[in-house]
Every structure is written in structure tokens, then in C-alpha cells.
Amino acid sequence: MSDNNRFAQFKLVLLGESAVGKSSIVHRFVKNTFDNMRESTIGAAFLTQTITLPESNTTIKFEIWDTAGQERYKSLAPMYYRNANAALCVYDITSRSSFNKAQDWIKELKKQAPEGIVICLVGNKLDLENEREVDQQEVIEYVQELNQENDNVILSECSAKNGEGVLDIFNKIGRALPVEEVINGANNRSRQVGSRKPGVNLSRQQNQPQSSNCC
Amino acid sequence: MSFNNLSFNISKSTATTSTSTGSWSNTDDGSKSGASEVSSGTNGNFIHGMLAKSPPQPVADPVDVNEDSQAKGVGKTDLIELFDKYEIGEVEDKFEQFKANVEEDDIFDEKKGLEDEAGRHAGLQVDLQAQEIGSGTQEIGSELQEIETRETEAQEMEQPKSIESQEPSVPEPVSEQQSEPQSEQPSQTPTQTQPVQSSEPSPEFNQSLDEIEEDEQSAIEQHQLTPEDMKSHPYRPEIRSRSLSQVNIDPSEQYQQSHKPFNFHNFLEHLKKKSADPVARYIRSFLLAFNKQSLNLTLQQKVKIVKDFKIFMNEKFQSFEPFMSMDDTDLENSREGLEKLIMNRIYTHCFPPEIIKTSLPINSGLVSRDLNDDKLFSKQLDKFSWINGQHLDVDLDKLGSQAHHDNVNFMDYAIKEFQKINTYRAPRDKIICILNACKIIFGFLKVNNQETNADAFMPILIIIIIKSKVDHLISNIHYIENFRSQEWLSHGETSYYLSSLQGAVNFIENIEFGDLSISQEEFDAHMEAWEADEKVKQQQLQMIKPQPIDLPQPLDQQPNQALSPSQVLFTSAEMFTKSISNFLSPSPQGSPGPDNEHLIQQQRKEIQQQKLQVEQQKKQEQLINQTFDQLQEIIPTLDKNIMRDIVTMNKGDMDSSLDACLQLVSD
Numbered sequence: 001m002s003d004n005n006r007f008a009q010f011k012l013v014l015l016g017e018s019a020v021g022k023s024s025i026v027h028r029f030v031k032n033t034f035d036n037m038r039e040s041t042i043g044a045a046f047l048t049q050t051i052t053l054p055e056s057n058t059t060i061k062f063e064i065w066d067t068a069g070q071e072r073y074k075s076l077a078p079m080y081y082r083n084a085n086a087a088l089c090v091y092d093i094t095s096r097s098s099f100n101k102a103q104d105w106i107k108e109l110k111k112q113a114p115e116g117i118v119i120c121l122v123g124n125k126l127d128l129e130n131e132r133e134v135d136q137q138e139v140i141e142y143v144q145e146l147n148q149e150n151d152n153v154i155l156s157e158c159s160a161k162n163g164e165g166v167l168d169i170f171n172k173i174g175r176a177l178p179v180e181e182v183i184n185g186a187n188n189r190s191r192q193v194g195s196r197k198p199g200v201n202l203s204r205q206q207n208q209p210q211s212s213n214c215c
Numbered sequence: 216m217s218f219n220n221l222s223f224n225i226s227k228s229t230a231t232t233s234t235s236t237g238s239w240s241n242t243d244d245g246s247k248s249g250a251s252e253v254s255s256g257t258n259g260n261f262i263h264g265m266l267a268k269s270p271p272q273p274v275a276d277p278v279d280v281n282e283d284s285q286a287k288g289v290g291k292t293d294l295i296e297l298f299d300k301y302e303i304g305e306v307e308d309k310f311e312q313f314k315a316n317v318e319e320d321d322i323f324d325e326k327k328g329l330e331d332e333a334g335r336h337a338g339l340q341v342d343l344q345a346q347e348i349g350s351g352t353q354e355i356g357s358e359l360q361e362i363e364t365r366e367t368e369a370q371e372m373e374q375p376k377s378i379e380s381q382e383p384s385v386p387e388p389v390s391e392q393q394s395e396p397q398s399e400q401p402s403q404t405p406t407q408t409q410p411v412q413s414s415e416p417s418p419e420f421n422q423s424l425d426e427i428e429e430d431e432q433s434a435i436e437q438h439q440l441t442p443e444d445m446k447s448h449p450y451r452p453e454i455r456s457r458s459l460s461q462v463n464i465d466p467s468e469q470y471q472q473s474h475k476p477f478n479f480h481n482f483l484e485h486l487k488k489k490s491a492d493p494v495a496r497y498i499r500s501f502l503l504a505f506n507k508q509s510l511n512l513t514l515q516q517k518v519k520i521v522k523d524f525k526i527f528m529n530e531k532f533q534s535f536e537p538f539m540s541m542d543d544t545d546l547e548n549s550r551e552g553l554e555k556l557i558m559n560r561i562y563t564h565c566f567p568p569e570i571i572k573t574s575l576p577i578n579s580g581l582v583s584r585d586l587n588d589d590k591l592f593s594k595q596l597d598k599f600s601w602i603n604g605q606h607l608d609v610d611l612d613k614l615g616s617q618a619h620h621d622n623v624n625f626m627d628y629a630i631k632e633f634q635k636i637n638t639y640r641a642p643r644d645k646i647i648c649i650l651n652a653c654k655i656i657f658g659f660l661k662v663n664n665q666e667t668n669a670d671a672f673m674p675i676l677i678i679i680i681i682k683s684k685v686d687h688l689i690s691n692i693h694y695i696e697n698f699r700s701q702e703w704l705s706h707g708e709t710s711y712y713l714s715s716l717q718g719a720v721n722f723i724e725n726i727e728f729g730d731l732s733i734s735q736e737e738f739d740a741h742m743e744a745w746e747a748d749e750k751v752k753q754q755q756l757q758m759i760k761p762q763p764i765d766l767p768q769p770l771d772q773q774p775n776q777a778l779s780p781s782q783v784l785f786t787s788a789e790m791f792t793k794s795i796s797n798f799l800s801p802s803p804q805g806s807p808g809p810d811n812e813h814l815i816q817q818q819r820k821e822i823q824q825q826k827l828q829v830e831q832q833k834k835q836e837q838l839i840n841q842t843f844d845q846l847q848e849i850i851p852t853l854d855k856n857i858m859r860d861i862v863t864m865n866k867g868d869m870d871s872s873l874d875a876c877l878q879l880v881s882d
Contacts, residue, residue, distance in 0.1 A: 011706060014669075023668035043657030043667035046711040065711055068673035070608075072730045076673075076718035083705045 008182040009061040012173070013081045015105045016090030017098045018069035021124045024160035025090065026064050029170055051167075053174050058183070060174045062086075077105075078112060086118040086173050093123040093157065094131040099139070106146070106153065118176045119153045122169055126159035152176065477643070481545075482552025490536035497531055498553070502560050509564035514581040517565055518697045521557065525700055528553055550700065555641040558698055562640035566694050568687045588689040592724065596684050598745050599726055606731040607674035629655040630683040636691050642699035645691055646709050652679060653712045669715075677719045692717060740818040838867035845869065850876050 014022040023044055030049045045066040052059050067073070067080045081087060087109055091102035102121060109119055121143060123134060136157065143155045154172050158165030486495050501524050509517065529550065532538035538549055563569040567585040604611030611626070633652035636645050656675050660667045680688070695713065696704065704710055722730070728738050843862045846869075847855065853876055861879075865871045 009706070018670050023666065023670070043653070043660065043672060045657075045667065045669040045672050045715075046708050063706060065714075066669035068669040070670060070673075072607075073673055073718070073722065075725070076721055079714045079718040079721065 006056070006058040006179075006183055007061070008058065008177070008179045009063060010085040010177050010182075011063045011065065011083055012086040012088060013065045013067060013077075013084040014088050014090065015067055015077060015081070015102075015109075016069055016088075017092070017095075017101050020069070020090045020092040020095070020098045021160045022069060022088070022090045023066055025088070025122065025124060025158060025166055025169070026066070028160045028163050028166045030064075049170075051170055051174055053171070053179075056179065058174075058179055060177065060179065062170065062173075077108070081109065081113050081117070084114065084117055085177055086120065087113065088120050088122055088169070088173075090122045090124055091134065092125050093134045093136075094125055094128050096133045099123075099134045103142070110151070116178065118173055119151075120169060120173055121153055121155050123157040124160055126157050126164055127161045477551050478548060479552050479555055482549050482556075485537050485549065486552075488537055491538070494528070494531055494535050494538065497528060498557065502557060505557075505561050506564065509561070514565070514567070514570075514585075514697075517561075521561075521565070521698055522700075524557070525550070525554065550702075551643060554698075554700060555643055558641045565698060566640075567690045585690045585693050586687075588693075589687045592689050592720070593684065593686070595723055595726070596681055598742075599681060599723065600684075601741050602678065602681050602726075602731070604674070604678060606733050607677060608732050609671075609674045609678070611675075611678070625655055625659040626679065626682065629659075629679050633679060633683045634685050636688075637686055642695045643703075645695055646699070646713060649716050650709055650712050652676075653715070673715065673719065676715060677722055680716075680719050680723060688720065692720065736815050740815055743822075744818065835867060839863055840867075842867045842869050842872055846872060846876055849873065850880055853880055 014026065016022045026047055026049075027044065030047050047064045047066075048061060049064065050059055050061045065080050065084070067077055087105075089102040089105045089109075091098040093099075106119055106121065109117060121139070123136075123139065139155060143153050146153045154169075154176060156165060156169045156172060158169060160166060485491055486498075505517075505520065512520070532541075532546060532549060538546065541549065558565070563573065567582040568589070570582050571586060629652045632648060632655060635651075636648040639645050639648060653672070653676065656672060656679065657667050660671050660675075665671050685691070692713075704713070728735065731738065839859075839862050843859055846853075846858055846862065850858070857879065858876060861875045862872045865875065
């Protein structure tokens with residue numbers, strides 16, 4: 001297939017406490033990467049945005065699902081992260097409790113989320129460095145520990161306010177996503193006419209391309 | 216004789232088509248032959264068997280053919296039933312008409328030629344049909360409709376297409392505005408979505424496909440609420456100006472990006488084309504077979520059948536024009552169209568609240584489970600109908616102040632859209648009702664300069680669900696999950712809002728004190744009020760059944776008395792709970808929210824009043840007993856039961872009771 005038009009779509013879910021600025025990060029991401037703001041028709045709870053990975057000449061479309069961060073809606077999260085390819089667990093670097101909450105989310109995702117979900121732990125409000133409560137070194141160690149157990153949690157810090165590090169998050173996620181599988185799966189599907197049973201093709205291919213992709 | 220000819224025609228047309236796509240069944244099921252699939256014999260497999268057929272090898276292997284048709288018991292019975300249903304003579308008449316048409320039209324020459332060939336194979340061919348696309352009946356039936364459709368189509372073609380020709384291809388915002396009020400007329404919808412009598416599939420099928428679908432088409436076009444609608448809605452002029460200035464991009468462009476516009480009419484137009492005949496025939500066969508068999512199928516089986524049929528048709532789209540040469544967008548439109556078309560037609564067999572209306576034995580646990588869930592959920596809605604913005608930390612009063620126009624506030628508007636979910640049949644249409652309600656919520660948040668994220672959206676959605684009290688919400692959600700194709704369920708904006716709805720429903724189902732911003736006292740008061748209300752309802756139910764009412768009172772020897780104390784007690788209790796529930800469920804947008812303390816005090820007052828009433832009741836009963844005892848001493852000759860009646864009627868008043876008794880004695 002021609003490499004000019006490689007395209008894959010992924011679902012990304014936003015998790016984190018109410019005031020950590022989940023949606024602000026996405027707003028910033030959606031605003032910055034394109035000139036005009038591509039807000040979806042209905043509201044900012046569901047947004048889509050595409051990025052291009054130049055090295056592989058791939059366009060990735062993120063379908064971003066916001067979740068309500070209030071404690072009382074915590075039990076609803078599984079409704080949102082089923083079928084998700086990636087999850088952004090956001091905390092506020094000036095709030096210890098929000099970091100603890102983000103850790104809880106990671107634990108829950110590992111237990112319940114679809115296998116192979118790309119998890120990204122994001123510390124927001126980098127512009128408030130002098131009010132920092134969550135030590136960066138501590139977070140790095142936490143993530144290293146997680147990744148020793150064969151997980152692949154991405155770590156990032158950003159400021160939705162000034163835009164620092166925001167695009168970087170999505171580029172990192174884009175590179176961690178199983179892009180090849182999805183593209184190959186789609187091609188295979190369109191070639192083999194009719195075997196539209198979703199999942200059949202995908203699951204069969206999941207093993208091979210990933211191993212070549214990882215290292 | 217002509218009957219067999221008829222069926223052969225179809226077999227030919229399908230045989231040619233399926234060879235080109237024979238490889239489609241190379242899925243998991245493909246390894247098994249059609250025969251072994253079907254031989255399990257359950258009805259649920261009949262379409263599966265039909266779909267999992269191996270590439271047809273018409274006369275090449277007669278043994279296989281026979282085995283298959285034997286295994287396919289369903290197909291055979293169908294055939295017999297069909298013979299019963301359609302008088303052979305009638306069929307022949309129809310076919311004669313059909314031939315007449317054919318002779319006039321050169322295009323049908325091919326079919327005519329096949330007809331002769333069919334004559335030679337007479338006997339075997341019918342059985343062969345059973346193995347072809349599924350069961351021979353379906354084919355014959357579809358061919359019948361085919362004939363009828365052709366007959367009517369010729370006339371119809373000359374009539375102007377009323378709906379589409381009047382509507383501009385790209386609706387301008389202005390025209391949207393004009394059409395919008397129409398969609399607000401709920402009176403239109405019921406006629407359009409009037410359930411088709413499920414027990415009699417044939418009349419339904421005698422109608423031309425086009426006639427029916429055009430009606431349904433108009434419903435959805437008016438129903439689709441675009442962002443322009445939202446912004447230019449007559450009720451909400453302020454929203455329009457504000458949000459347009461806030462977001463300075465072309466909203467229609469956005470709309471194009473996030474929603475591929477669905478055009479049902481387009482699909483139907485494609486389906487009407489000659490080249491799409493085989494596709495149309497598959498659909499008719501399927502519908503006929505489904506409606507015929509549905510009574511024997513469980514809901515689970517129906518879900519599977521519909522799913523398989525969609526996969527099967529998807530395959531067929533690849534091998535027939537005009538679908539074959541469509542781009543992805545048009546093809547998706549066709550898949551959407553197919554889903555809408557078939558679900559509109561088999562809705563009454565697939566939506567539990569409709570299934571139960573047919574008053575036939577419910578053969579599926581899923582149906583009763585859904586209905587039971589509906590019941591439980593509406594009970595839960597009832598229980599928590601008092602929940603307001605403040606309980607979920609949303610100040611609706613403050614927010615709502617800007618959204619009042621012409622006495623229609625956003626909440627009512629959203630509720631109205633949401634409630635439409637029961638007036639539409641296709642899963643997609645139902646989702647659009649949800650989507651429209653969500654759009655209104657976000658429009659409202661935008662106009663009030665709130666964040667339009669999930670944090671702000673979720674609580675309002677929950678309140679909308681509680682206030683709207685939509686019937687059969689759980690059934691609706693399950694129906695969407697079951698009959699909407701997976702490709703649209705797991706991704707996209709609509710699926711986001713469907714998930715949000717499921718989340719909100721989940722929240723309401725499991726609501727607890729800790730989930731709400733409320734004091735324990737207020738919560739308990741609401742719960743007590745609800746329990747009292749429930750008791751009254753149960754009593755009402757008991758009253759309807761002619762059962763004696765238990766009362767640990769001395770009067771329960773004569774429970775059926777018109778003025779029995781239990782009744783008095785009951786009415787007063789009813790009045791009491793009514794007053795409480797009226798008081799406790801103020802309108803969401805009402806004048807500043809009720810003061811909690813005041814509310815609780817009021818509640819306590821009411822409870823005290825009830826206690827007082829009960830005490831009064833007891834006193835009266837004591838009085839009646841006293842009077843009765845005294846009267847017995849005075850007039851020992853009178854029948855005791857009569858005497859008690861009199862005393863009770865006079866509410867224990869000594870003088871009037873004595874008078875009445877004396878009169879009786881003197882008589």
C-alpha cells in the first residue's frame with residue numbers, strides 16, 4: 001500500500017480529578033496543532049484531533065473522551081475506557097491528592113481496562129512550578145517501578161496554560177500506539193471482501209507487528 | 216407449475232451473484248458446510264444457516280441439495296405455509312400480470328428466457344431454493360412482492376417525489392429554521408411510526424417498499440438537529456448570537472467533520488435502481504422470513520440473526536451495483552440505511568415493550584429481564600425524583616436564569632427531545648434523540664459561559680434523565696446496544712453520548728446518600744416520604760383487589776363497610792403523602808431552591824399531622840365501640856351487625872344512632 005496515506009484512529013480517555021485541568025490540556029492540544037479550534041459539534045467533552053508522525057508518515061486521529069472527574073462519578077469510568085486504546089491520567093503537580101488519585105486510576109486501568117492500553121501519566125500546571133507538591137523525581141521512580149513489571153506507562157509534565165509539553169504528550173502516545181496493526185488490519189479488511197467481523201483480523205495480527213515495532 | 220418457474224428465476228439471479236462472492240464465508244463458520252450448520256435444527260439458526268451457505272452449486276451435486284433441504288426443516292415448513300397463505304391461483308394471476316409486464320419490456324428478456332429452463336427442472340428446483348439464499352419461501356415471497364412492487368412502481372415513478380424535490384439539497388440555516396418547528400409537533404411522529412401489525416406480515420409486504428420508507432424518511436430528516444438548529448432555534452435566539460460569536464468558525468463545517476451526514480433517502484434511491492434488485496430482494500426475503508419466524512425466536516437469537524444479516528448484506532454490497540462502486544462514505548451511508556430500513560420493519564419483534572404488546576407468550580428471558588429492568592429503573596426515578604441541581608453541586612437556578620425564553624427553558628426542551636426516544640424505531644434515530652438532548656445541554660452550558668466538559672455535563676444529564684422519566688429507558692438502551700452495528704457503537708461522538716447516558720443511568724441505579732450533596736436529615740426525609748408514598752400505592756393495589764383490609768381494630772369484623780375506619784385512615788394517609796410529595800418535588804427551575812431546614816420542619820409537621828389523624832381515628836373507633844355497647848343494652852333485640860352498621864354510619868354519635876335503631880325496632 002502506498003505510504004502516503006497511512007491513517008489510524010484511536011480512542012483516548014481522560015481520567016483525573018476535577019480541577020486538574022484534564023479538558024484544558026485537550027483544549028490546548030486541539031487549539032495548538034491546528035490554526036482554528038476544531039471543537040466538535042456538541043461540546044468539549046468529546047473532541048477529535050489528528051497528529052502526523054513524520055518519521056513513519058502516519059496520520060493519527062485521536063478520539064478524545066472526557067470523563068467527569070468528581071468523586072461521585074468515579075464508578076462510571078469503565079463505561080468510558082472500554083474499547084479505549086490510550087488513557088491520560090492527569091494530576092496537578094501542585095496537589096498531592098490529585099497525584100494519589102492518578103495512581104489509583106492507573107491501578108484500576110491495569111485491572112480492568114482493555115489489554116495493551118497505552119497509559120500516560122501527566123502532571124499538569126507546570127507553570128505553577130513554585131507551588132509544586134509532587135516531586136518529579138518521585139513520579140519518575142514510581143513510573144520506573146511500574147515499567148519494571150513489563151508495563152509501559154508514559155510519563156509527561158505539561159502546562160495547559162502556556163502550552164508547554166502538551167503536543168509532546170500526544171506525540172509520545174502516538175508512537176506507543178499499535179499503529180501498524182491498525183493500518184494492516186484495515187488494509188486486510190478492505191482486501192478480503194466482507195469478512196467484516198471486527199476483531200478477528202486484529203487479534204490475529206496483534207502479535208507480529210508489535211514485536212517488530214517495539215525495539 | 217408457474218410457481219416453480221417463478222422460484223427458478225430467482226435462483227438463477229442469485230446463483231450468478233453468489234459465485235462472485237463465494238469466498239465471503241471464509242470466516243470461522245465457513246469451514247462447516249451449510250448443512251451441518253443448519254442441522255442443529257433450532258429456529259435460531261435458520262438465517263445463520265442461510266447466511267453461512269457454501270457457494271451454490273446448482274445441479275452439480277444433487278445429493279447435497281437433498282440433504283440440505285431436508286436438514287432445513289424450517290425452509291420446508293415455510294414453503295408449505297406459504298402455499299397455504301397465497302392461493303396458487305392468486306399467485307398465477309400475479310405471475311401472469313408480471314409476464315405481461317415482462318413482455319412489454321425488453322429488459323426482462325433475460326428472466327423470460329430463464330423461465331423456460333425452469334420448466335425443465337420443475338420438481339427439484341423448489342428444494343434447491345431452500346438451500347440457495349436460505350429458504351425457498353423467502354424467495355417466492357420476495358418475488359411476489361417484486362411483482363407487486365413493479366406494478367406499483369410504474370405508476371409511482373410518474374408522481375413527483377414530494378419530499379425530496381421540495382427540499383434543497385444543502386439546507387441553509389434559514390430553511391432549517393423553518394423546518395425546525397415542524398419537528399416540534401409530536402403529533403406527526405406517532406402516525407409515521409405507527410407500529411405495523413406484527414401478526415400479519417403479508418399486508419405489510421404488499422405495500423411498496425418505497426411508499427413506506429418515504430414516510431419514515433421524512434421523520435428522520437426533520438428530526439436531525441444540526442448545530443444550526445440549536446443555535447437558530449426560535450426559542451433560543453440568544454444562544455445563536457452568543458455562541459456564534461464565541462466560536463468563530465463555520466459550524467456547518469464542524470458538523471461535516473464530526474458527523475457524516477446520513478441520507479436515508481439516498482440509500483432508498485439506490486435500492487430502487489434496477490441493478491440493486493438482488494439486494495432489494497435479499498432484504499425483502501429477510502424481512503418476510505424474520506417476521507414469520509420471530510415468534511419462535513428468542514431475543515438473543517434475533518440479535519444474532521440481524522447481525523449476521525448485516526454482515527451478509529455487507530458482503531452483497533460488494534458485488535452489486537450501485538453499491539459496488541461506492542466510496543467508503545456512500546457505502547457507510549448504505550449500511551446505515553440498511554440498518555434503519557430493517558429495524559424500522561422488525562421493530563415490533565425486537566423491542567421488548569413492543570414484543571409484549573403482541574400478547575403472545577414471551578419466549579425469551581431477555582425480554583422479561585429488560586421489562587423488569589425498566590420497571591426497577593422507573594421506580595428508582597420515582598424514588599429520587601426530588602433530586603435537584605444543588606444535590607449534584609450544580610446551580611441550575613443561577614445558570615438557568617439566562618435561558619428563559621417564551622417560558623420554555625432549556626431543561627424542558629432537552630427533556631422533550633429526550634422523551635422522543637420512544638417514538639422512533641431505528642437504533643440510529645433513538646441515538647439521535649439522546650444526542651439532541653445532549654446538544655441542548657451543551658448549548659445551555661455555552662450560553663452561560665460554562666466549561667463544556669464532562670465535569671459540567673454529567674450532572675445535568677443525570678438531572679435531565681431523572682426529570683424526563685422516559686418510559687422503557689433501559690429497554691431502549693439495550694435495544695440500541697443489540698441492534699446498532701458495532702462499527703458505530705464503539706467509536707465516534709454518538710457512542711460517547713451513548714456511554715454517557717449509560718453512565719448516568721448507572722449512577723441513578725446505584726444512587727446512595729454519599730453520592731449527593733445533601734444532609735442526612737433531608738435525605739432521610741425524602742426517603743421516608745417516598746416509603747409512605749409506596750405504602751399508599753400498595754394499599755391502592757390491595758384496594759383494587761377485593762380483599763379485606765387488615766386493621767387491628769375491633770371493627771374488622773365488617774371490613775366492607777362503606778365508612779370503615781380503615782378507609783378513612785387510608786384517604787387521609789393518601790392526602791398526606793400527596794401533599795408531601797408535591798411539596799418535596801419542586802420544579803427544577805422554580806424560584807430559589809427550597810430552604811432545607813424549612814423543608815425538614817414542614818416534613819416533620821406533616822408527619823405529626825398524620826400521627827394526629829391516626830389518633831383521631833382511634834378515638835372515633837373507641838367512641839363507636841362505646842356507643843355500640845350502650846345501644847346494645849338499650850335495645851338488646853336488634854341484630855348486632857345492623858346496629859354496628861348504624862353506629863359506624865353515624866360515626867359513633869349516640870343520639871342519631873339511637874334514633875335510627877329505635878326506628879328500625881318500631882318498624
